[in-house]
Amino acid sequence: MDNPQGIRGVVFDIKRGVAKDGPGLRTSVFLKGCPLRCRWCHNPESQEFEPERAVTTGELCGMETTVETVMEEVRRDKVFYAASGGGLTITGGEPLAQPAFTTALAAAALAEGIGVAIDTSGFAPWSVFEAVLAAADAVARTEQDSPHAADGTVRSKLLFLYDLKCMDGARHKVLTGVDNARILDNLRRLDAAGARIWIRCPVVPGLNDSDTDLAAIRAFVAQLRHVERIDWLPYHPLGVEKYAKFGKPVPPGLP
């Protein structure tokens, strides 16, 4: 790659001082575009890959930008990451659906000693996960002498916030628009590769919150070795009014 800092991606929001979505205080970068259509999605404006305008207010959602431009914003809170064990969260949309941008952004942050969390649905080719892990390892190699990487902790600064939504493949497809086979396969391989993982499960009343559903998730996670925690995320109807704002129909079956 000639100039990874110049790689362009479509970002629709950057939030600073976020205390969720990973450890400590974080800057969350929201990438636009997602291959899933989860019924409970609370960021419907994140689904399309192209920038779009809200039909009600005309406000533009999404802007093409560069890794370096995003890093300028990310760097501002370095002192707070250090004090809290926080860092950058790359979220979306589905960040791995903009693989080059996400990989370069993660590498840029890691190279500066900033921890990175990638908030993913897991629905991406395995090669994309491989690329992210390889980029982290490359940072570790190229910066062996740098103060950031000297302790060999680059990999430990990379965390995957990995969604598990429903273990039943057929229902997963109904609820999210895609099958979960690839998601589960990627998770097994990511675990085998020794990556740090936090599992996150949106719990939506009536859709995926039966005892059987939750037990199935627990059973699957129990087989994995590198999962540090499971967060059960209660559903909140924040997204509902955003559907109207962006001219999209509200998905059926929500509580």
Add this chain to the structure above:
Amino acid sequence: MATDESNYPARMARLTARKIEQTKAKLAALGTRDEDDYGLVLPPASFKVELPARDATGQWSGPRAWAANFRWLMENHPCYIDPDDAIAGRWMFMLSRMRLGYQLSRSNFAFDYSHLEPEQKKYDITPGIGKDAHFAPDYQIGLDLGWGGLLAKVRASRRTIAAKPVFTNDNRSQVSNGTNVNIEPKIAGSSSVLTQGRAQSAALADSAYALELLDSEEQAILGVQTWIRHLAAAADDRAMSEDDPARRANLEETARTCYAIVDAPPRTFREAVQWIAVFNMASRTYNRDGAGGQLDELLRPYYERDKAAGLLTDEDAEFLVFCLLLNDPHYYQIGGPDADGRDQTSPLSYLILEAAGKLKASCNLTIRVWDGMDRRLFRRGVEILLANRQGCPRFSGDKALVEGFMRSGYSAELARRRIAVGCNWMSLPGLEYTLNDVVKINVAKVFEVAFAETERPEDLEKNYVRHFRAAVDVTARGIDFHLAHQYLNEPELMLNLLSHGPIEKGMDVSHGGATYYNMAIDGAGLAVVADSFGAIEERVVKEKALSFAALKAAVAANFEGEEGARIRALVQGAGRYGAGGTAADRWAVRLTEILRAEVAGRTTPNGFKLIPGWFSWADTIRFGKAVGATPNGRLAGEPISHGANPLPGFRKDGALTAMAAAIASVQPGYGNTAPWQLEVDIGLANDPDAAEKVMALIEGHFALGGTLVNINVVDAKKILEAHRDPSKHPDLVVRVTGFTAYFNSLSPAFRQLVVDRLIREAV
């Protein structure tokens, strides 16, 4: 045997309930007030104040008159006794506000400074002339000497000064005779001893003044001692009629404690607490002084001694501190380094913090955060802040404060001893005279003047600097004027007693008595000006979306009409101070450089050191009324921004880290503060790491150079409810700025400001 009456939680609950009743009564009698709770209660309705030293216009000045009035107030002061309380007394009157025509923003002053007023008005300067207190006493002096010892010290000093050859008895009565202000020297032309001849008559005047001052100090002490005796007797009387044995025992102990400290220095923890409370109440009664001290260190010897002797349990100590904090929300610091750089945290620091945590009332406790600190104290403070949601404790940043004060030319040792004892301010207990937090330059007004005369945007900064310099100049001359006359207007009879120098030298602390003079000048309205400069840079200079002339016309017309509204939307959309990396952010830093250069870079004409800060206290509404529309889209008369804070809405996400970084970037850097005022609804109730995250936020701010965090963790729903219907949450306490207050005691306009500042959905 612990009966209910000696059961501390039950007593605390009853005391808190009574405090809420007293607050309701105050609200009914005095109306809403945008200031500290102060701890005062209403006097009995039948009580009549008949001050002996008042002239026909309701005024008085000079040591003798102040002493006479103060002594009268003390000797006639109603004695508040609560059988649940371990401390006798509440204060009820503020002598300094009893002069006719008193205004919070403008003190009575017996000397004419009309030569300064046109420029003060031009720049909306709050000059601090005639303002009192706002520096720190050294309680150690009083705890060591007791009232009897202080009296002996005053008398000994008087004898020494009277024995000096310069004194002649004839001069004595000429300085002031109490009720008659006309004999005081006016600024020009006077027959007073002060301006007769020169050197010798000045020396005579000084000597005569010294004797009058020391005589007055004696009167003040005698008044306080009488009041303590009255408190003791009242507690005794109340004990006689008390049936409950535990309450009766408490009242008898209260009486014994009071009698013990009439003359002698306190010997026990309880006596020390009562002594501090008496000084506080007396000093409040005199002139609202609310500066406390390093409470854990002041009380530690008594605590350790009594505990070793088996006279005191930790529960007793905590309850006594609870009563002290309930008695009056003086500003205390706990933790932090001692003069030699060792951490002062002790078991008593924790007891004080826990007592503050149990106090469901206004409380001003500051934890000093530093590298060598006991982190458990810091963590516990944050946990209490999160759990109680009453804006207490708050946190000061040692590193930047010490570095800053050293930049002002002081040793590290002194810098460490300069502790948080006021709204926004630090002070060296007993050593320093400062006028902290009472001298303000409304920079939004300065900007308005500069903007009005500017034709080309490239000239605006230059014009702002020129007018700001002029504003500092007249402010500095006002400070000189104050320092030259305040001792005759209103001597610091109470704070002199706990300062090193005034009694020994026979000089008021405002007039040569103090060891150091570090005069504070705070700018107010930073964000309004930074956003205005930023909007001009973005919209006019860079984007050329708007001509400077069109902007000026729209501002002059208060953004009225369709075109005005369009321009207003345009400038309001510009990047704000606080967002990070905006033009306005850069301007905020530039404005701080200008503040530093013009304030710290010079002295007053008489050579007094000036220290800059950014702080507006609770005066944003008043300051805003003086300023027309501004180029950031603010309408005429709307409040200016608060302290160093960005304006509400500075960022879509309201990011706390962005705010923390912005405020750290505008620190004046000479030992005074630009506090971070934070109201946040933290939706972290179930996050086990909530305390860690808030600690990281505070530590990050201090690592970037921050000095003081006045923080409210609030329940947004509750505060909005209380705003709609104040009676619904009479117990809701918020940190308004440096001080906390009952939310329902604030005016509706001020409550609105607190609500507007609230950052929701953050963290």
